[in-house]
Amino acid sequence: MSTTTLFLLTIGLGLASFVYGRSRAYAIAKGNGGVKTLHSLPSHYGMMVALWCALPALAVIIGWKLLEPSLISNMLDTAIPQTVLDGGEKAVELYKNDIGNIVDSDKLSAVTDAEKKIAAERLTNLRSTSSLALFVLALVVAIIGAVIALKKIHPQTRARHKVERIVNFFLVSCASLAILTTVGIVFSVLFESARFFQQVGFLDFIFGTKWSPQTAIRADQVGASGSFGAVPLFLGTLLISFIAMLVAVPFGLMSAIYLAEYASRRVRNIAKPLLEILAGIPTVVYGFFAALTVAPALRRLGESIGLSVSSESALAAGAVMGIMIIPFVSSLSDDVITAVPQAMRDGSFGLGATKSETVRKVVIPAALPGIVGGVLLAVSRAIGETMIVVMAAGLAANMTANPLEAVTTVTVQIVTLLTGDQEFDSAKTLAAFALGLMLFVVTLCLNVIALHVVRKYREQYE
Amino acid sequence: MSALEKTSSSATTERVKASLTKRYAAEKRFKFYGIFAISASIAFLFILLASIVSKGLPAFTQTYVKLDVSLTADALGIPENATRDELRKANFSGVIKSSMRERFPDVKKRKEKKELYGLISTGAQYDLFDLLIENPAVIGTDVSMWFMADDELSAVIKSKADLTNPDSLVTRLSDNQIAWAKDMQDAGEFDVRFNSTFFENGDSREPELAGIRAALMGSAFTLLITFALSFPIAVAAAIYLEEFAPQNRWTDIVEVNINNLAAVPSIVFGLLGLAVFINFFHLPRSAPVVGGIVLSLMTLPTIIISSRAALKAVPPSIREAARGLGASPLQVVTHHVLPLAMPGILTGTIIGLAQALGETAPLLMIGMVAFIVDIPASVTDAATVLPVQVFLWADSPERAFMEKTSAAIMVLLVFLILMNAIAVLLRKRFERRW
Numbered sequence: 001m002s003t004t005t006l007f008l009l010t011i012g013l014g015l016a017s018f019v020y021g022r023s024r025a026y027a028i029a030k031g032n033g034g035v036k037t038l039h040s041l042p043s044h045y046g047m048m049v050a051l052w053c054a055l056p057a058l059a060v061i062i063g064w065k066l067l068e069p070s071l072i073s074n075m076l077d078t079a080i081p082q083t084v085l086d087g088g089e090k091a092v093e094l095y096k097n098d099i100g101n102i103v104d105s106d107k108l109s110a111v112t113d114a115e116k117k118i119a120a121e122r123l124t125n126l127r128s129t130s131s132l133a134l135f136v137l138a139l140v141v142a143i144i145g146a147v148i149a150l151k152k153i154h155p156q157t158r159a160r161h162k163v164e165r166i167v168n169f170f171l172v173s174c175a176s177l178a179i180l181t182t183v184g185i186v187f188s189v190l191f192e193s194a195r196f197f198q199q200v201g202f203l204d205f206i207f208g209t210k211w212s213p214q215t216a217i218r219a220d221q222v223g224a225s226g227s228f229g230a231v232p233l234f235l236g237t238l239l240i241s242f243i244a245m246l247v248a249v250p251f252g253l254m255s256a257i258y259l260a261e262y263a264s265r266r267v268r269n270i271a272k273p274l275l276e277i278l279a280g281i282p283t284v285v286y287g288f289f290a291a292l293t294v295a296p297a298l299r300r301l302g303e304s305i306g307l308s309v310s311s312e313s314a315l316a317a318g319a320v321m322g323i324m325i326i327p328f329v330s331s332l333s334d335d336v337i338t339a340v341p342q343a344m345r346d347g348s349f350g351l352g353a354t355k356s357e358t359v360r361k362v363v364i365p366a367a368l369p370g371i372v373g374g375v376l377l378a379v380s381r382a383i384g385e386t387m388i389v390v391m392a393a394g395l396a397a398n399m400t401a402n403p404l405e406a407v408t409t410v411t412v413q414i415v416t417l418l419t420g421d422q423e424f425d426s427a428k429t430l431a432a433f434a435l436g437l438m439l440f441v442v443t444l445c446l447n448v449i450a451l452h453v454v455r456k457y458r459e460q461y462e
Numbered sequence: 463m464s465a466l467e468k469t470s471s472s473a474t475t476e477r478v479k480a481s482l483t484k485r486y487a488a489e490k491r492f493k494f495y496g497i498f499a500i501s502a503s504i505a506f507l508f509i510l511l512a513s514i515v516s517k518g519l520p521a522f523t524q525t526y527v528k529l530d531v532s533l534t535a536d537a538l539g540i541p542e543n544a545t546r547d548e549l550r551k552a553n554f555s556g557v558i559k560s561s562m563r564e565r566f567p568d569v570k571k572r573k574e575k576k577e578l579y580g581l582i583s584t585g586a587q588y589d590l591f592d593l594l595i596e597n598p599a600v601i602g603t604d605v606s607m608w609f610m611a612d613d614e615l616s617a618v619i620k621s622k623a624d625l626t627n628p629d630s631l632v633t634r635l636s637d638n639q640i641a642w643a644k645d646m647q648d649a650g651e652f653d654v655r656f657n658s659t660f661f662e663n664g665d666s667r668e669p670e671l672a673g674i675r676a677a678l679m680g681s682a683f684t685l686l687i688t689f690a691l692s693f694p695i696a697v698a699a700a701i702y703l704e705e706f707a708p709q710n711r712w713t714d715i716v717e718v719n720i721n722n723l724a725a726v727p728s729i730v731f732g733l734l735g736l737a738v739f740i741n742f743f744h745l746p747r748s749a750p751v752v753g754g755i756v757l758s759l760m761t762l763p764t765i766i767i768s769s770r771a772a773l774k775a776v777p778p779s780i781r782e783a784a785r786g787l788g789a790s791p792l793q794v795v796t797h798h799v800l801p802l803a804m805p806g807i808l809t810g811t812i813i814g815l816a817q818a819l820g821e822t823a824p825l826l827m828i829g830m831v832a833f834i835v836d837i838p839a840s841v842t843d844a845a846t847v848l849p850v851q852v853f854l855w856a857d858s859p860e861r862a863f864m865e866k867t868s869a870a871i872m873v874l875l876v877f878l879i880l881m882n883a884i885a886v887l888l889r890k891r892f893e894r895r896w
Contacts, residue, residue: 069744164792171706174698178719178766181759185730188737251499258496271500278507280878282820284849285514285871288856292864293513323506330503352478354485356492377725384727386823387849391856411729411823418736419826436733440726447725451718 006061006135010142014054017146021049024153032155040160048159051166052149057142064134072126079122081115099123189440192433199427200228205434207231211397211408213417213428228431230438232397236407240318240389241382243403247322248378252329253371259330260337261359279327287391290320295392302404312394312406321388325378332377336370336457337363370457376450380443386411410435514875518868524657524670525616526608527582527646531561531590533601540601549594554587558609566642577639583610585659585671608653613669613862615643619652634861660869664835665851669862672855674870676834680750680845681819687754687841688818692761693811697800699762700769700807705795724763731760732827740828747829748844756824761814768810772803777896805892812885816878822849848874 025045029035035042073096077085084095102120153159197205208229255275259268295316302309309315340363348358364371394406395416417432535542537560538552562578563569569578586609593600593607611619614634624630625644628637635643646652663673699720707713735756739745745752776799784794825831830846831854838845846854848870855867 066743160790164790167792168702168706171698171702174695175702175707175716177695177699178716178723178762181723181734181762182719184738185726185734188734189730192737251503254496254499255503258493258500262493262496263500271504274504274507275500278503280816280820280882281510282822282849282874282878284820284822284852284856285510285875288852288867288871289510289513291856292517323503323510326503326506354489356489357485359492380725381727384729386727386729387853390823390826391853411727414729414733415823415826418733419829419831433733433737436730440730443725443727443730444722447722451721451725 003061003065006138007058010054010057010061010138013057013142013146014050017053017149018043018046018050020046021146021150021153022046024049024150025159028153028155038155039158040163044159044163045153045157047163048152048157049146049149051163053142053146055166056145057138060138060141061134064130064137068130068134072123072130075126076119076123079119095119103127185440189433189437192430193437196427196430196434199430204228205230209399211413213413213431228427228434230410230435232399233408233410233413233435234438235399235401236314236393236397237383237409237411239314239401239403239407240321240393240409241379243315243318244321244325244382244385245375245379247319248325248329248382249375251322252326252378253333255326256330256333256337257359257364260334261355261363275327275330278323279331281324283324283385283387284391286320286324287387287389290316290388290392294320307404309404310394310406312392313404314393314407315403317389317392318403320392321382321385324385324388325382328381329374329378332374332454333367333371336367336374336454339370339458340366367457369453369460373450373453373457376446376453380446380450383446384411384439384443386415390415410439414439511875514868514871517865518870518872519865520617520620521660521865521869522657523620523654524659525611525619526653526655527611527615528606528608528651528653529558529561529565529582530604530606531557532604533557533590533594535601538601544598544601546595549591552591552594554590555584557590558582558586566645574638577636578642581612581615581639581642583612583670584668585610610659610670611652613860615639616670617862617865618643619647620654660866664837665833665846665854666835669858669860669866672863672866674848674851674873676837677846677848677851677870678873679838680753680830680834681847683750683838683841683845684753684757684825684847685815685819687751688758688761689811689815691755692758692765692814695758696762696765696811696814697769697807700766700773701795701800703766704770704773705799706791720763720766724767727823728760728821729823729827731756732824734759735824735828746842746844748832748846749842750830750838750845750847751841752828753825753830753845753847754841756828757818757821760821760824761818764814764817765807765811768813769803769807772806772810773799775806775896776802802894805888809885809889809893812881812888816881816885819847819881820849820874820878822847822853825850826853848877 022042022045025038025042026035029038029042032038038045076096076099077092080092080095084091099116099119100123102116103123205228208227209231210227210229211232212227255271259271263271291312295311295313298313298316299309299311344362344366345358348362349355353361389409389412393409393412395408395412396406397408397413398405400407414432414435417428417435535544537557538554539556540548540552544552559575559579562582563575566578569575589607589609593605610616618625618631618633618635618640625640625647628640631640633640643652659671660673661678662675663671664676666672703713703717707716735752739752739755740747780798780802781794784798785791789797825847830850832844832846833854834844834846836843852867852870852874855863855870
């Protein structure tokens with residue numbers, strides 16, 4: 001019996017008990033002089049029964065499924081030959097994975113190793129016992145819950161209150177999930193980073209200028225000692241983000257000014273959705289465009305005027321990223337520019353200023369905090385942007401300010417370190433989490449400042 | 463008014479008049495900058511789309527080659543009345559090769575033969591297998607069949623290039639191969655058809671056999687999980703925050719949190735998924751279920767924020783009327799506010815899902831970058847999604863994969879446009895202005 005079926009079965013039981021509970025409530029009301037004598041609506045009683053039936057059973061299923069893998073894995077120990085057990089934790093882990101694969105792919109008959117066969121049979125046994133036990137347990141819990149709730153159906157029972165309390169609890173926990181997510185992010189990157197900083201010093205990481213994460217497989221290997229100085233990555237990220245901002249801020253801001261102050265309604269209605277399409281295109285598409293269209297074009301252009309442009313230049317990645325961020329900057333600036341009160345413009349016009357003078361001397365200074373906030377948000381997006389740089393920027397950790405050379409960024413390194421099969425404990429993988437921590441902290445700070453500035457600004461004119 | 467003041471005021475007027483041309487020029491320039499910025503941005507959009515479409519269109523067609531094959535049981539190396547398993551082991555490639563040799567009897571050298579065989583896709587043998595399974599009666603007869611051409615040959619034929627002038631072609635085909643192709647073209651043995659393989663197959667090392675079906679199914683499963691998780695949770699959270707939450711510190715923290723999460727880089731969610739769901743809960747790697755969970759965490763803030771806006775737009779008078787008629791707070795929400803806000807909530811959800819459909823980076827972290835040939839059948843099978851497939855193909859050295867990549871992007875964009883169109887339609891059709 002698969003978990004999905006069990007899950008659906010429990011839901012089905014819940015629905016059935018809703019219908020039954022409701023009809024019980026009707027029946028009881030009939031004997032007592034009509035529905036109006038009940039404290040709550042019959043459907044509330046039905047809901048009460050359904051919740052009592054399904055919720056505990058679902059909790060049992062989820063709890064069981066969370067604990068099951070580790071329990072079964074522990075119980076499998078008895079079927080593992082002593083020679084493997086002596087080989088230490090890793091060998092046992094490998095062996096168990098092997099057995100798991102055999103069972104999953106249904107290749108039991110093809111196994112020749114007698115010990116493995118025993119272990120695999122044991123695993124199959126354990127799994128079927130576990131799923132049977134779960135099935136019975138969930139069913140019993142569901143039925144007991146339903147019976148208890150059915151017994152509670154009296155005209156005096158405050159079913160609506162009971163149901164609403166549960167629903168309210170559900171609503172609160174859904175809202176709190178956002179906090180749980182943040183906590184989850186913080187803890188997952190923090191723990192792994194802490195393990196990384198046990199192996200590599202924090203200061204070496206922050207201020208080191210050499211990045212080559214290939215750690216040696218054997219201790220005596222030459223030239224393979226990993227070094228984790230992240231400064232080149234930070235500089236590369238800054239360079240690409242800076243180029244992106246050089247494209248995005250002027251274009252985005254001028255577009256916003258034109259749309260908000262000059263454009264007719266018709267132009268606005270056409271141009272704004274078109275700009276928003278630019279924002280809706282997946283980043284992987286921009287990455288493809290940067291790597292296969294813009295970079296070769298830049299390279300040819302550079303060659304024709306005698307410049308050597310790397311095929312993974314920071315310029316190509318940064319420029320395309322800038323294009324991607326244009327609509328972001330423009331829509332945020334558009335919001336703040338239109339929020340500037342008309343009276344300020346009228347005052348300026350009354351003093352004889354032209355439109356552009358009004359925009360430059362009155363509107364923009366008034367909207368500046370909001371615009372700065374929007375630009376900060378855009379910077380945080382540029383820093384955290386991954387696919388464009390993974391596809392169009394290089395892997396070489398160069399320390400350079402030349403936009404025609406290849407640089408690498410924090411996000412590129414995270415992706416390279418974590419894709420493919422590495423051991424989870426190596427410094428190489430853990431380094432990715434340390435970089436992730438940096439990324440999270442920096443973008444969080446930028447976001448907090450930006451959101452604060454924007455909020456303050458809005459309050460000013462509301 | 464004294465004479466002195468009069469002259470000074472006219473002097474100011476003179477100065478203003480003198481500066482007017484300059485100021486008007488500045489005004490014009492400023493307006494031009496605005497027009498330039500916006501038209502350049504829109505031009506970028508069209509250049510991007512045009513470059514993708516022009517590269518991707520050829521991928522929707524595929525060249526087929528006509529070959530006469532003699533399917534004798536002897537040549538196939540199968541017994542009479544062969545079973546399915548015996549058929550599977552039949553020597554299909556030998557049959558195809560010998561028919562190629564018959565077509566060009568002059569080819570004798572080993573190297574040349576190899577070149578000749580290279581013109582037909584390695585997938586041709588599966589076509590033959592399918593034919594025999596479908597219609598065993600053809601065994602022992604001569605049939606004339608259309609086989610898929612190899613990607614390089616296919617590209618040359620599709621581009622309608624001039625085969626008489628081999629030097630003008632940008633291709634990896636050898637001069638011999640081009641000469642044979644010319645011969646076959648003159649005999650009308652090429653046909654360019656719609657490439658249905660692209661929509662039916664999973665990934666493959668051979669460009670002409672690679673398709674997006676597996677990635678499409680992976681995307682569908684992932685989005686399904688994302689929707690099933692994020693929609694109810696986001697709506698519940700939005701209802702709580704907008705309708706029930708007391709004004710206190712906790713609510714403030716939750717709100718700030720949601721706004722911040724909306725701006726956290728997507729790759730960080732991937733790190734969360736890797737550390738928590740894969741390494742801690744030991745959920746299967748590369749599975750749509752994990753991808754869906756991670757993406758729903760990522761899209762939650764977007765949906766919550768737009769759902770709150772939709773709930774806020776429902777006028778208080780509705781709530782007051784319901785309360786006045788004796789509805790409980792929860793009944794007010796579920797019977798009146800939520801149905802009225804639903805179009806807005808659905809619009810926000812679809813936009814959030816569109817964002818999730820295009821997301822790549824967090825899925826790379828949780829191992830959805832695998833080479834997937836088999837089409838996933840459930841949410842726990844190893845799978846990849848459309849944007850990741852684009853990423854994988856974009857890395858491939860074969861030229862033919864470039865057009866596949868562009869074509870996959872076109873399919874992805876079509877889905878995104880569809881979703882956004884539905885969202886706009888929903889808003890236009892059902893949104894009520896109070």
